Structure formats: C-alpha cells, structure tokens
Amino acid sequence: xxxxxxxxxxxxxxxxxxxxxxxxxxxxxxxxxxxxxxxxxxxxxxxxxxxxxxxxxxxxxxxxxxxxxxxxxxxxxxxxxxxxxxxxxxxxxxxxxxxxxxxxxxxxxxxxxxxxxxxxxxxxxxxxxxxxxxxxxxxxxxxxx
Amino acid sequence: xxxxxxxxxxxxxxxxxxxxxxxxxxxxxxxxxxxxxxxxxxxxxxxxxxxxxxxxxxxxxxxxxxxxxxxxxxxxxxxxxxxxxxxxxxxxxxxxxxxxxxxxxxxxxxxxxxxxxxxxxx
Numbered sequence: 001x002x003x004x005x006x007x008x009x010x011x012x013x014x015x016x017x018x019x020x021x022x023x024x025x026x027x028x029x030x031x032x033x034x035x036x037x038x039x040x041x042x043x044x045x046x047x048x049x050x051x052x053x054x055x056x057x058x059x060x061x062x063x064x065x066x067x068x069x070x071x072x073x074x075x076x077x078x079x080x081x082x083x084x085x086x087x088x089x090x091x092x093x094x095x096x097x098x099x100x101x102x103x104x105x106x107x108x109x110x111x112x113x114x115x116x117x118x119x120x121x122x123x124x125x126x127x128x129x130x131x132x133x134x135x136x137x138x139x140x141x142x143x144x145x
Numbered sequence: 146x147x148x149x150x151x152x153x154x155x156x157x158x159x160x161x162x163x164x165x166x167x168x169x170x171x172x173x174x175x176x177x178x179x180x181x182x183x184x185x186x187x188x189x190x191x192x193x194x195x196x197x198x199x200x201x202x203x204x205x206x207x208x209x210x211x212x213x214x215x216x217x218x219x220x221x222x223x224x225x226x227x228x229x230x231x232x233x234x235x236x237x238x239x240x241x242x243x244x245x246x247x248x249x250x251x252x253x254x255x256x257x258x259x260x261x262x263x264x265x266x267x
Contacts (some may be wrong), residue, residue, distance in 0.1 A: 023173055048203070048234050063158050089165055105243035111217060113210035116242045123241045130251055 017076045019058070021066045026058045029076055033087075036080040040142065046137035050085050050141050056117035057089045057137050063137060065091030085141045095133030149174060152182035160193045160261045161186055162254065170204040180211035183226075187215055193223035195257040199230035209242055216247060225249075229257040 008016040015032070019025040033054060037047050058074065066072040072092040079086045104115040122128050127140040151167040163183065167175055186192055219226045229251040231239065239245050251257040 027172070045234070051203065052205070058209070059205065095175070105241075110243055110247055111213060113214045116209050117206040120238065120241065 001093055013034075013079045013081060015078055019074045021062045021068055021070055021072050021074060023059070023062065023069055025074075026055060026062070029058070030054055033078055033080065033085075037085070040080060040082060042080075042085075046085075046141060046144060052088075053121045053124045053128075053139055053141070054087060056121050057087065057139065061089050061091035061137075064096065065093030067093065083143055085143075087139045088136060090136040090137075091130065093135060094137045098130045098134055151178055154182070154186065155194040157195075157258055158262065159265070160195055160258055162196060162258065163196045164199065164254075165197070165201055168200060168202045170201055170208040173207060176205070176208045176211055177198060179208065180215060183211075184218060187218035187222055187224060190222040190224065192219065192222070192226075193261045194224060194226040195251075195254055195261070196218065196226055196228050197230045197254045197257075198228065198232065198235060199254070201235060202232055204235060204238065206242075209238070209244060212244070213247065225261075227257050227260065229254040 003119060015036075017029060019029060030051060032049065037050060042050070058076070061074045061107065062068060066074065074092075075088075075090040077088040098118060101118050102109050102112070102115055104110070104112065104119055109115065121137070121139060124141075125139040126142050127138070129138045130136065131138065151165055153164045153166065155162050155164075163186070165179065167179070170176055170179060183194075183196070186194060192205060216226060227249040228239075231250060236245075236250070239248075239250070249260070251260065
C-alpha cells in the first residue's frame, strides 16, 4: 500500500486525497463527502445521487482502473458548495474508452452482470466527463432548488 | 468484514421469502453474502422466491450484477424469483438499468406471495 498518502484541504474549498486501492477507502471517503452534503443541507435525492455516482466511480477506478493493485493509488478531489458538488477521480491504470461501454439496457446486454456503473453515473450526475484517456472522471451535480 | 446474517430465508406455503437486514448493499463483502445465499437457493430446481428489499436504502451496481446472475441461475433451474418492497429511489435505479424488464416487481411482499398462491391455484 502506498505510504504517507497526501491529504490537502485547500482554501478554495477543494478537498484532495490520495486513496489506497482498498475498497474500505471508498467507505471512508464517502463518509467525508456525505458529511459535507449534510452540513449544506442537500436533500435526500441529491445525497442518494452523489453517493451512488461517487461509489461507482471510485469502485471503477480501483477495480477496473488499478485492477485492485495495492501498489497503485487513486487521486480524489472534490468540492461541495451551496451551488454544486464537483468530484474528480483519477486512477493509475491503463485507461479505457467510455464510449466503448456497451449499453446495459439493450436487450442483448440485459443478462450481462457488468457494465451498469458508468451508466448510473451519467444518469445521476448532471455532468460526467472523462479525461486522460479514461483514467480521470470529472462529475458535477448541481443543487436542485 | 461482512455483516453476519444479512439474508434471512423463510418458507411461506412453499414460497421462499427472502428478507434482507442490510440498509446498504454496497460493500463487496455484503454483496457476496447476498449473492451466495440466493445462489444457494437457485441450486434447488423449481423454486418460487420472493426477494423483499424492505429496508434497503442504497445499493451499488455490484449488487445489481449479482442479482442478474442469480436470476439467470433461477431461470436455468426452472425457478421464478420476483421482487417486492423496493424503495422508490432503488426502484429508479432498477428502472434506469432496465432491471424492471427482467423481474416481476410487486409493491409489497404480500402481493408477491399472493401472486404465487394464485398461480398454484390456477
């Protein structure tokens, strides 16, 4: 596991973490972001949406990106403001083509056990963009008024 | 560590009623316990299964994938599994991922049990 992983809470509200490739790290970082949503009184639907997309994105980074290699880490940056939640997640894997993920709702793919996570991220967040050849995902959820 | 005893199976008039004591089906270990319990049921042919999601408030695609796998096993063994008591937010996830096309979904577990009873009497 990478040691001395940096953590940084910046003045502009961005929180930066480097996470080990361990599923337990998802739970811990999820607790932090949910606390910030609660502090700013985001409603339950938005909390559900952010939590789901956050978990799916981190799980993808660790399982499909880093292939659960404990020598690799995942960089996480997020900012929760009154207006929006922004999340950036970067893995150290080989990247992927997000446009190449088969549509899990197509009849021929319904029986496939995989491939729903990315689709759920697109469904629950207002913006989802991939960068760095698929190694980084940036997601935004705007606050519903 | 997975939560112990998150899946409870009872027999109601020949129908296997599966209840979950897990508010979240997101951890890999819990999804594994959930999947293994259902797959054990699927090993017996010609089962009638009601899977109640009462109390489940969150789930990950990991759990959905496992549910799809279980459904395939159930169908291969001539069994039928239906779902019930799904929180509206979870149901939205099911609908988005087209799981509602794969499963017969009932509002309450009583409705699901009545469905099997009706089929047996028909």
